Amino acid sequence: MPIVAQLVQQYLDRIRAEHADVTDGRLADYIPELSRVDPEGFALSVSSSDGFVYESGDATVEFTIQSISKPFTYALALDRIGQCAVDARIGVEPSGEAFNVISVDEVTNMPKNPMINAGAIAAVSLVPGRTADEKFDLIQEFYSGFAGRRLEIDHQVYASEKATGSRNRAIAYMLDSFGVLDGDPDDVLDVYFRQCSFKVTSTDLARMAATLARGGINPMTGRRVTDGAVVRRTLSVMVTCGMYDAAGDWVSAVGMPAKSGVGGGIVAVLPGQLGIGVYSPLLDAKGNSVRGVRVCRSLSEQLGLHFLTVARDSRATLRAVYEPVDRIRVYEAHGDLLFCGAEQVARTVDRERDRFDVAILDVSRVDDIDDAARALLAGMSATLRAQGKDGYLVDPDAVIGTGLTAFGSVDDALAAAGR
Numbered sequence: 531m532p533i534v535a536q537l538v539q540q541y542l543d544r545i546r547a548e549h550a551d552v553t554d555g556r557l558a559d560y561i562p563e564l565s566r567v568d569p570e571g572f573a574l575s576v577s578s579s580d581g582f583v584y585e586s587g588d589a590t591v592e593f594t595i596q597s598i599s600k601p602f603t604y605a606l607a608l609d610r611i612g613q614c615a616v617d618a619r620i621g622v623e624p625s626g627e628a629f630n631v632i633s634v635d636e637v638t639n640m641p642k643n644p645m646i647n648a649g650a651i652a653a654v655s656l657v658p659g660r661t662a663d664e665k666f667d668l669i670q671e672f673y674s675g676f677a678g679r680r681l682e683i684d685h686q687v688y689a690s691e692k693a694t695g696s697r698n699r700a701i702a703y704m705l706d707s708f709g710v711l712d713g714d715p716d717d718v719l720d721v722y723f724r725q726c727s728f729k730v731t732s733t734d735l736a737r738m739a740a741t742l743a744r745g746g747i748n749p750m751t752g753r754r755v756t757d758g759a760v761v762r763r764t765l766s767v768m769v770t771c772g773m774y775d776a777a778g779d780w781v782s783a784v785g786m787p788a789k790s791g792v793g794g795g796i797v798a799v800l801p802g803q804l805g806i807g808v809y810s811p812l813l814d815a816k817g818n819s820v821r822g823v824r825v826c827r828s829l830s831e832q833l834g835l836h837f838l839t840v841a842r843d844s845r846a847t848l849r850a851v852y853e854p855v856d857r858i859r860v861y862e863a864h865g866d867l868l869f870c871g872a873e874q875v876a877r878t879v880d881r882e883r884d885r886f887d888v889a890i891l892d893v894s895r896v897d898d899i900d901d902a903a904r905a906l907l908a909g910m911s912a913t914l915r916a917q918g919k920d921g922y923l924v925d926p927d928a929v930i931g932t933g934l935t936a937f938g939s940v941d942d943a944l945a946a947a948g949r
């Protein structure tokens with residue numbers, strides 16, 4: 531593993547460890563099969579926007595996607611029939627109600643948003659297909675495009691939910707009575723139960739999130755799964771409605787579009803920057819993973835990931851890399867250097883370490899830097915030294931102070947390096 535990856539890995543392991551002892555919450559038992567999972571399972575995966583994945587804990591354990599399916603089917607409906615047709619059937623207003631509430635908007639008679647069950651069932655009905663199988667095949671292909679691998683369903687969870695899903699049946703028939711549902715309610719429900727039963731790992735969720743973060747391009751496969759307008763609309767409803775009646779608290783404290791599922795997963799997206807997948811199946815009263823929410827909160831606080839912090843800064847990072855003299859490489863950063871930008875700078879330096887004896891990090895065009903980025907670059911300079919390499923900093927305005935020897939210009943740094 532590259533050295534900078536080890537540093538980030540340590541951050542993630544530490545953040546996960548901070549919450550490992552929390553045993554609050556309960557397994558979802560209204561779907562009987564979900565109460566059979568190991569309550570201890572705990573995983574955190576983070577994908578950078580260029581597809582590099584960090585994993586901590588049980589990142590290979592599969593669990594069912596449940597409500598995290600909802601934004602992806604909503605995106606598929608938008609992708610295939612367009613926003614106008616979708617808006618004619620599903621609203622975008624936060625409901626402030628539980629995910630399984632049997633209600634529609636009093637004025638429009640439509641589900642209030644696509645993140646509660648009513649809106650999600652309506653979204654399934656909008657996916658093109660003459661039969662339930664045709665709809666399901668499209669959904670499977672679409673989700674798999676986001677994950678970068680073919681996702682399969684857990685047949686036991688599907689059968690368990692289908693056998694006990696009276697509440698969702700009530701919702702589907704209510705929608706049918708209001709003329710909101712396209713097709714036979716039982717067929718639509720069958721597809722909904724199947725989509726909730728897809729098996730994913732925390733890493734799948736991180737990759738799906740990173741595909742949203744990249745505006746619809748999967749950074750691992752390079753394939754465009756959907757377009758930027760679909761992603762923008764999908765992320766918008768994730769911000770306002772993704773965590774149900776905890777949405778306000780989530781946006782204030784964590785500040786990332788997100789979606790939870792009663793299987794214990796949470797997916798969170800930092801647009802343009804990274805994707806997060808967390809798994810821990812003990813849930814709070816709102817159906818959100820207790821440790822999942824806590825981990826996301828810590829990640830946001832400790833790595834400065836709140837989207838209202840990052841929005842103005844997302845243009846950060848490497849502007850140029852060049853070699854003015856043999857075996858001396860200059861890495862020129864610009865913009866605002868926050869965690870994600872610093873991670874990419876440090877990982878680039880690390881990847882190229884066999885190509886230089888001296889690395890010069892030129893931050894003379896960096897406007898601002900935060901503590902998470904500073905700590906990462908300090909760690910990078912220590913590891914360069916440990917490998918017998920020199921690291922110099924061009925920092926005329928002293929924005930950093932990483933422990934690297936600082937100079938006012940690249941020429942001064944080259945002179946110090948004796949070239």
Ligand code: DON
Pocket residue numbers: 595596597598629630647691698726790791792793816817818
């Ligand atoms: O429809 C249901 O009740 C489940 N298949 C999904 C609910 C869910 O994940 C709610 N999210 N936290």
